[in-house]
Amino acid sequence: MTDPLVARMRPFGTTIFAEMSALAVRTGAVNLGQGFPDTDGPKEMLDAAAEAIHNGANQYPPGPGIPALRAAIGAHQQRFWGLDYDPDGEVLVTAGATEAVAATILALCEPGDEVVCFEPYYDSYAAAIALAGAVRRPVTLRPDAGGHYAVDPDELRGAFGPRTRMVLLNSPHNPTGKVFTRAELALVAELCQAHDVYAVTDEVYEHLVFTDAATPHVPLATLPGMRERTLRISSAGKTFSCTGWKIGWASGPRELVSAVLRVKQFLTFVNGSPFQPAIAIALGLPDDYFSEFRAGLQAQRDLLVAGLRDAGFGVLLPEGTYFVTADITPLGGTDGVEFCRSLPERSGVVAVPTQVFYDHEDAGRRLVRFAFCKRPAVLNEAVARLRKN
Ligand SMILES: *Cc1c(COP(=O)(O)O)cnc(C)c1O
Numbered sequence: 487m488t489d490p491l492v493a494r495m496r497p498f499g500t501t502i503f504a505e506m507s508a509l510a511v512r513t514g515a516v517n518l519g520q521g522f523p524d525t526d527g528p529k530e531m532l533d534a535a536a537e538a539i540h541n542g543a544n545q546y547p548p549g550p551g552i553p554a555l556r557a558a559i560g561a562h563q564q565r566f567w568g569l570d571y572d573p574d575g576e577v578l579v580t581a582g583a584t585e586a587v588a589a590t591i592l593a594l595c596e597p598g599d600e601v602v603c604f605e606p607y608y609d610s611y612a613a614a615i616a617l618a619g620a621v622r623r624p625v626t627l628r629p630d631a632g633g634h635y636a637v638d639p640d641e642l643r644g645a646f647g648p649r650t651r652m653v654l655l656n657s658p659h660n661p662t663g664k665v666f667t668r669a670e671l672a673l674v675a676e677l678c679q680a681h682d683v684y685a686v687t688d689e690v691y692e693h694l695v696f697t698d699a700a701t702p703h704v705p706l707a708t709l710p711g712m713r714e715r716t717l718r719i720s721s722a723g724k725t726f727s728c729t730g731w732k733i734g735w736a737s738g739p740r741e742l743v744s745a746v747l748r749v750k751q752f753l754t755f756v757n758g759s760p761f762q763p764a765i766a767i768a769l770g771l772p773d774d775y776f777s778e779f780r781a782g783l784q785a786q787r788d789l790l791v792a793g794l795r796d797a798g799f800g801v802l803l804p805e806g807t808y809f810v811t812a813d814i815t816p817l818g819g820t821d822g823v824e825f826c827r828s829l830p831e832r833s834g835v836v837a838v839p840t841q842v843f844y845d846h847e848d849a850g851r852r853l854v855r856f857a858f859c860k861r862p863a864v865l866n867e868a869v870a871r872l873r874k875n
Contacts, residue, residue: 494616501609502842506826515830516868518790518856519838521660521808525861527726528768528775535731535764543760549751551579551735551762558766559735566692566776567705569713571737578743580750581757582732583690583721587654588614589750590686590717590736595620599651604637606661606811606843606850608688611654620651626849627662633802634700635664639673646677652684653677655706658691661840661855662811663804667701675709684742685716690724690734691807693776696784699805707738717742722765724808725779727859731761783808783858786865790858793869808859811840815852822854829854834871 489496503520510517526532550556556573563569571577580586587610595601597619603611605624615622623645630636646653653674657666666674678685687706695703707716721734736746787803791810794801800813819825822839830836841850858865 494619495613498613498616502838506836506838509827509830510836513830513834515834515836516864516871517836518858518860518865518868519826519836521724521857521859522729523727523808523859524864525727527728528771530771531726531728531764531768534767535760538760538763543763545759547579547756547759547762549756550747551577551756552759552766555579555733555735555762555766555769558769559737562769563718563737567708569705569707569718569737572740575740576737576743578736578747578750579756579762580734580736581754582723583688583719583734584610584732585750585754585757586719586721586734586736586746587611587686587688588617589746589753590719591615591618591620591652591654593745593749594684594686594742595651598649600647600649602642602645602650602653602683604655604659605845606840606853607654608656608660609843621649622845623647623650624845626844626846627659627664628849629802632700634805635659635662635802637666637670637673642673643677646681646683650681650683652686654686654688656688657706658689658695658703658806660691660807661809661838661843662802663807663809665695665699665701665703665805668704671704671706671709674706675712678715679711683715685712687716687718688720689718690721692720693725694780694783694808695806696780696787696804698784698803701805703806714739717746722761722768725776726765726768728761731758731765733758733761733765786858786860786862789862789865790856790869793865793872794856797869797872808857810856810858811853812837812856813852814854819852821851826854833874835868 506519556577560573591614595618599620627635717738723729826839837854840853841847844850
């Protein structure tokens with residue numbers, strides 16, 4: 487029999503996370519490959535979910551999400567970013583940010599339309615673009631003289647053309663930890679308006695920009711002329727350490743949200759009934775929750791970055807997210823995939839190669855990603871193992 491899989495999905499094998507996590511289990515290595523926290527989120531949120539299950543929130547919720555959660559999503563964006571979205575019609579609850587991204591691309595892209603994105607890119611983007619029959623146009627993020635990953639303005643300009651339908655922007659950025667600067671966002675905004683295209687922003691790390699970052703987080707939708715053409719996506723998983731709950735959302739102008747809902751209703755219809763009221767509670771937690779959460783991750787970042795530098799990796803300090811990207815060149819490494827396949831046996835630690843998140847693989851060949859969203863004891867153990875080599 488020939489491969490039953492449709493041609494457009496054949497380039498997508500099992501994800502590198504599955505391979506590396508299996509390797510971690512087999513070798514007993516510390517798994518800093520996959521980006522999920524090893525502690526639970528706030529107690530108020532956990533209690534609210536348990537209570538919701540016992541109080542009957544176990545059937546299909548409304549298609550766009552329960553009103554209390556949509557109201558909380560609206561209020562949260564107003565509180566932190568001064569963005570005003572009507573919970574009735576401008577906010578849609580989804581099965582994680584992943585579904586929001588997929589439904590958006592499927593809703594807005596005709597086959598052959600182009601999506602400008604930035605590489606390394608989050609792995610689900612490429613698959614969602616392929617499912618839609620659309621074409622990705624990645625712009626490569628490269629280290630600049632100041633020690634930050636940066637966008638080349640000419641490369642970005644050159645990526646836009648007559649078939650461009652949208653730009654897909656992830657900031658704070660996984661896996662580099664880059665926070666897009668105001669100047670970079672202004673150029674994205676200018677190009678979106680000049681070419682009359684949509685912007686889709688993945689802001690799942692909106693609360694994880696560290697205090698020493700060169701730029702604060704600026705949602706693209708807050709720039710002049712952008713609210714009306716931007717669909718802003720976020721999720722509870724990263725901010726409230728509940729990645730398995732898969733509660734995400736999209737906010738934007740009514741016509742865009744309604745288009746995404748049209749597709750979303752046939753993907754999952756709805757999800758996470760008892761988790762929705764719990765996330766509504768979490769979004770309303772006092773500012774202290776968000777600043778303490780960030781401070782904890784920043785300390786974990788510092789611990790891991792110091793350890794990686796001691797072990798000889800080349801490291802650019804990430805300004806946000808759960809991740810640090812490290813260069814293996816100073817250790818004599820030439821290929822991240824090879825390096826990561828042997829690292830568990832050699833050092834007892836798992837990382838993921840970032841070249842799999844590039845179209846221009848050479849740009850990422852010597853880069854590997856470590857996650858620091860783990861308890862300090864786990865990071866200390868990983869660092870001790872890496873230092874031995
Ligand atoms: C984790 C992550 C997601 C997925 O979010 P879910 O809510 O779990 O679907 C999307 N984008 C980026 C950049 C991520 O790191």
